[in-house]
Amino acid sequence: MPKIPKTTRKNDDTKAAGKKSVTKKTARKKAAPAVPAIKAVPPLPAEPAATAEILDRLFNVVVSRKGTDPAISHSARLLSRGRRKIAQKFGEEAVECLIEAVAGNAEELIGESADVLYHLIVMWVDAGIHPSDVWSELTRRQGTSGIAEKAARPRDPLAV
Numbered sequence: 617m618p619k620i621p622k623t624t625r626k627n628d629d630t631k632a633a634g635k636k637s638v639t640k641k642t643a644r645k646k647a648a649p650a651v652p653a654i655k656a657v658p659p660l661p662a663e664p665a666a667t668a669e670i671l672d673r674l675f676n677v678v679v680s681r682k683g684t685d686p687a688i689s690h691s692a693r694l695l696s697r698g699r700r701k702i703a704q705k706f707g708e709e710a711v712e713c714l715i716e717a718v719a720g721n722a723e724e725l726i727g728e729s730a731d732v733l734y735h736l737i738v739m740w741v742d743a744g745i746h747p748s749d750v751w752s753e754l755t756r757r758q759g760t761s762g763i764a765e766k767a768a769r770p771r772d773p774l775a776v
């Protein structure tokens with residue numbers, strides 16, 4: 617391989633360096649806006665989180681209690697007492713819930729809300745309603761304002 621004179625090599629290097637810096641400048645100009653760094657996904661908790669998923673799990677537990685010993689299971693006892701009693705218990709819990717809401721007792725309202733949800737689930741089990749039926753209805757309503765929905769209702773011609 618023929619030896620390249622040092623000066624020429626230097627010139628070539630400088631040229632190359634110059635070219636590089638031009639290329640870098642051009643690249644910097646064309647570069648897309650900076651994208652924020654992606655955060656690592658946190659690992660899932662070992663135990664199921666306290667989320668609304670509990671309602672589906674509670675429903676399955678209550679279904680499993682149907683027809684079992686009412687002396688051991690409150691759900692079995694309630695279901696064996698019939699629809700009227702189930703509805704009455706739900707109504708009582710709802711009233712207790714609203715009393716705490718009106719009184720502004722947040723802590724008590726949480727407990728009463730849990731009672732309402734449990735008794736509502738017992739009522740669904742008795743009525744043969746699956747939670748997914750209710751979730752579907754809520755999903756269907758999503759995005760429709762209650763004001764708009766009410767305004768779109770057909771008017772009763774006999775209403776004063």
Ligand SMILES: N=c1c2ncn([C@@H]3O[C@H](COP(=O)(O)OP(=O)(O)OP(=O)(O)O)[C@@H](O)[C@H]3O)c2ncn1[C@@H]1O[C@H](COP(=O)(O)O)[C@@H](O)[C@H]1O
Binds near residue numbers: 678681689690691
């Ligand atoms: N979330 C609840 C829940 N909330 C409230 N309750 C019970 O509901 C009852 C309400 O009390 P009340 O005195 O008002 O009811 P009652 O005895 O029917 O009253 P009466 O009107 O007949 O006098 C209490 O016994 C509460 O413990 C519940 N019982 C059960 N659950 C859940 O249901 C699951 C299954 O429970 P069992 O069916 O009992 O195995 C449990 O693991 C819980 O997760």
